[in-house]
Amino acid sequence: EAAVTQSPRSKVAVTGGKVTLSCHQTNNHDYMYWYRQDTGHGLRLIHYSYVADSTEKGDIPDGYKASRPSQENFSLILELASLSQTAVYFCASSDPTGGNYAEQFFGPGTRLTVL
Amino acid sequence: AQSVTQPDARVTVSEGASLQLRCKYSYSGTPYLFWYVQYPRQGLQLLLKYYSGDPVVQGVNGFEAEFSKSNSSFHLRKASVHWSDSAVYFCALTGNYKYVFGAGTRLKVIA
Numbered sequence: 001e002a003a004v005t006q007s008p009r010s011k012v013a014v015t016g017g018k019v020t021l022s023c024h025q026t027n028n029h030d031y032m033y034w035y036r037q038d039t040g041h042g043l044r045l046i047h048y049s050y051v052a053d054s055t056e057k058g059d060i061p062d063g064y065k066a067s068r069p070s071q072e073n074f075s076l077i078l079e080l081a082s083l084s085q086t087a088v089y090f091c092a093s094s095d096p097t098g099g100n101y102a103e104q105f106f107g108p109g110t111r112l113t114v115l
Numbered sequence: 116a117q118s119v120t121q122p123d124a125r126v127t128v129s130e131g132a133s134l135q136l137r138c139k140y141s142y143s144g145t146p147y148l149f150w151y152v153q154y155p156r157q158g159l160q161l162l163l164k165y166y167s168g169d170p171v172v173q174g175v176n177g178f179e180a181e182f183s184k185s186n187s188s189f190h191l192r193k194a195s196v197h198w199s200d201s202a203v204y205f206c207a208l209t210g211n212y213k214y215v216f217g218a219g220t221r222l223k224v225i226a
Contacts, residue, residue, distance in 0.1 A: 004158070033214075042119070042205060042216030043159075058213070090158055100147045100209045101166055106158030 003027045004107035006091050012113045019078040021110050023091030031094045032074040033104065034058070034066060036087040043090060049074055050096070081114045088112070117142045119206050121217035129225055130198050136191040136220045138180075138206030146208045148189045150180055153203040153219070162204075165189065176200075198224045 004025045013019045025032065031050055035043035045058030047066035055066040063085060065077040078085055088111050092104040118141045128134055140146055147166050151159040163174025170182040180191045189206060201224045206217040 040124070040218055042121075042207075042218045043214070044216075045213060048213070092158075100211070101164065103149075103161045103164070104159075104214065106160070108156065108158050 004091060004093055004105050006089075006107040006110050008110060009108065010111040010113075012115060013078075013081045015082060015114055017081050019081050019085075019112065019114075021076040021078075021089055021091075021112070023074045023076075023107055024072055025074075025091075025093040025105070025107075026072065027093050027095070027105055028071070029093035029095050029105070030071065031096050031102075032068065033092045033094075034064075034074065034076045035090045035092065036060070036085075037090060037109070038087050046076065046089075081112075083114050086112060086114045117146075117208060117210055117215050119208055119215050119217035121204075121206055121220050123220050124218065125221045125223070127223045127225060128196055131195050134191075134193040134196045134200075134222070136204050136206075136222065138189045138191065138217060140187050140189060140206070140208050142187075142208055142210065144210070146210070148180075148182065149207045149209070149214075150174065150178070150189075150191050151205045151207060151216075153205065155202070159205060162191070196222075196224050198226070200224050 033048040034046045049068040067075045091107040094102040094104045120139045149164045150162040165172045203219045
């Protein structure tokens with residue numbers, strides 16, 4: 001049973017359009033994360049959240065917004081999609097009681113293509 | 116600043132051969148270190164992790180990694196690879212609950 005799911009799994013968007021990527025977890029974890037993966041790069045942190053109704057900026061937040069309406073759900077919003085945002089996006093969750101040693105549990109990813 | 120470097124973007128090995136994937140890190144304190152694997156069209160999965168103790172840590176599916184503070188390294192090893200090990204492998208470290216990932220090494224196992 002997949003504990004972190006993402007929707008859609010792939011999406012083609014037009015430049016300047018709005019895109020919302022959704023993530024749902026059943027791990028009962030407080031911490032959730034959004035990453036992007038580009039060829040030749042590791043995963044880079046966009047936004048994260050420690051608790052519902054609160055989000056934090058990660059290392060590359062420009063052009064992205066995040067929303068955490070509940071413990072289970074975490075969305076990534078591209079208000080004005082751009083070509084440079086073509087990438088694979090991963091959501092993850094972790095249990096804060098593990099501290100810095102906590103494993104992150106990843107969803108299967110969303111492949112976003114902006115044309 | 117903390118960083119992770121995986122110097123080999125691609126590695127090809129024959130089935131049954133031994134494997135070493137390299138990882139070098141930069142971190143001011145004592146790092147929490149991880150290896151994750153990404154199979155095609157899937158998210159990342161934890162292979163193993165290390166913080167302290169025996170510098171050789173065992174993971175799943177016969178993988179192990181060795182920590183070296185003097186070399187700032189955390190290399191991943193496997194004695195005998197199988198075709199199903201073909202995947203992308205990421206080294207990572209954490210600080211302040213945030214992960215820093217290396218660029219990944221794509222492993223191809225050939226017959």
